[in-house]
Amino acid sequence: MKTPIRVAVTGAAGQIGYSLLFRIASGAMFGPEQPVILHLIEIEPALPALNGVVMELQDCAFPLLKGIVATADLNAGFKDVNWALLVGSVPRKQGMERKDLLSINGKIFTGQGKAIAANAAKDVRIFVVGNPCNTNCLIAMNNAKSIPSDRWFAMTMLDQNRAVTQLAMKAGVDTTEVKNLAIWGNHSSTMYPDYFNAKIGGKPATEVIKHEIWFKDTFIPTVQQRGAAIIKARGLSSAASAANAVVDTVRNLVNPTPAGTCFSVGVCSDGSYGIEKGLIYSFPIVSDGKNWKIVQGVEINEFSREKMTATENELKEEKAMVAELL
Numbered sequence: 001m002k003t004p005i006r007v008a009v010t011g012a013a014g015q016i017g018y019s020l021l022f023r024i025a026s027g028a029m030f031g032p033e034q035p036v037i038l039h040l041i042e043i044e045p046a047l048p049a050l051n052g053v054v055m056e057l058q059d060c061a062f063p064l065l066k067g068i069v070a071t072a073d074l075n076a077g078f079k080d081v082n083w084a085l086l087v088g089s090v091p092r093k094q095g096m097e098r099k100d101l102l103s104i105n106g107k108i109f110t111g112q113g114k115a116i117a118a119n120a121a122k123d124v125r126i127f128v129v130g131n132p133c134n135t136n137c138l139i140a141m142n143n144a145k146s147i148p149s150d151r152w153f154a155m156t157m158l159d160q161n162r163a164v165t166q167l168a169m170k171a172g173v174d175t176t177e178v179k180n181l182a183i184w185g186n187h188s189s190t191m192y193p194d195y196f197n198a199k200i201g202g203k204p205a206t207e208v209i210k211h212e213i214w215f216k217d218t219f220i221p222t223v224q225q226r227g228a229a230i231i232k233a234r235g236l237s238s239a240a241s242a243a244n245a246v247v248d249t250v251r252n253l254v255n256p257t258p259a260g261t262c263f264s265v266g267v268c269s270d271g272s273y274g275i276e277k278g279l280i281y282s283f284p285i286v287s288d289g290k291n292w293k294i295v296q297g298v299e300i301n302e303f304s305r306e307k308m309t310a311t312e313n314e315l316k317e318e319k320a321m322v323a324e325l326l
């Protein structure tokens, strides 16, 4: 049996937490051979509800679940963790943009960044889901300068999965036929789902779906506004699909990426594609299971460049809004 890895999840009594924890404990994230110890972190008032979640986890008798720490104490919560999944924060309501949450949620990530730096395992990797996730990740990273910048991630996999399904439905093919659909930029309504470089059944998506207006006027806005559409329909933001995308992202990072494919995640820009260094920007990524890199040489046409710059500019604005937290 392998040594258990410790996985912290903040906001563990929330909606996403309720869909996510059971999948981590079942082995969906780290594989059927990897035992886990869950560190469930909540705010004090949510501890009774969290206790109910702990009871339910116990009631599953998961063979891979080797322990549970449930706490409102950040030091205990992040002690020796190998992964920190930062979900806990307030979700937006109908009519809000995700960046409207910065003033409420931004400050959560200063204390969490510091507590992770002070307590986590040397190999810790941090994945921010709470919105606006790119800039919250930027805040946490800047409050934990002892942790290398390549260990920080923000979630755009839900956008990728949404985009993949939209293309598959339009082309009338299985979702598994759609590859290399990269999301560039911010997890916000400015994100750019790059259909030019996507493949359907091995061919360029634009050769399979010969409908430029559909891509520009339907596909892009549908993906960009999908979160808002879910909130309108459900009265609550997406949770099960978000949890699924958390599982997909971590699994993609801890396993080698199949040759010729890539996946999307927000990482600290190294200046690739001219994107300002230090911003948490979503790029096409490949992993060898331990280290990841930004895919280089992706063709960027004028349309793509305009979209990539618009979403970069929004991230610069968000960074300026939280300057005092960095």
Ligand SMILES: NC(=O)C1=CN([C@@H]2O[C@H](COP(=O)(O)OP(=O)(O)OC[C@H]3O[C@@H](n4cnc5c(N)ncnc54)[C@H](O)[C@@H]3O)[C@@H](O)[C@H]2O)C=CC1
Residues within 6 Å of the ligand: 010, 011, 012, 013, 014, 015, 016, 017, 041, 042, 043, 046, 087, 088, 089, 090, 091, 092, 108, 128, 129, 130, 131, 132, 133, 155, 156, 158, 159, 187, 237, 238, 239, 242
């Ligand atoms: N990046 C992405 O693709 C997505 C991000 N989200 C975001 O994820 C976040 C969580 O969403 P839900 O689970 O639906 O919300 P929720 O309101 O159901 O749960 C959030 C939980 O976080 C807890 N919490 C609040 N402040 C905390 C703190 N300082 N430390 C620890 N826990 C804290 C709350 O007590 C609550 O239990 C929201 O910000 C939402 O917008 C949601 C969907 C997709």
Ligand SMILES: O=C([O-])CC(=O)C(=O)O
Residues within 6 Å of the ligand: 091, 092, 098, 131, 158, 226, 227, 228, 230, 231, 237, 238, 242
């Ligand atoms: O839209 C929201 O506020 C929740 C979210 O991030 C998403 O569903 O992509």
